[in-house]
Amino acid sequence: MQVIQTAEYARALYRTHGDRAEAEAASRERMCDAAGKRAEAEDWRAVRRAIRSLRGANES
Incomplete structure (x- = not known):
């Protein structure tokens, strides 16, 4: 899976x-x-x- 696709999956799941x-x-x-x-x-x-990174960014 490419990096962009990984990020898209992570955002969709989140x-x-x-x-x-x-x-x-x-x-x-x-x-x-x-x-x-x-x-x-x-x-x-x-x-x-990627989800962990999103969560960290959103918790600020």
Whole structure:
């Protein structure tokens, strides 16, 4: 997943789920890991990091 797409996913999840967005991304990451979809799991880890950055920026 490209950086721009990761940021778009993160913003969409944050808009939809608010403070639960990071937990939602973590859940999807775990599902991908369990299914053996390593590349998708890594994408969701990147989304989680982007959400964490968004939350930090929004808490100021």
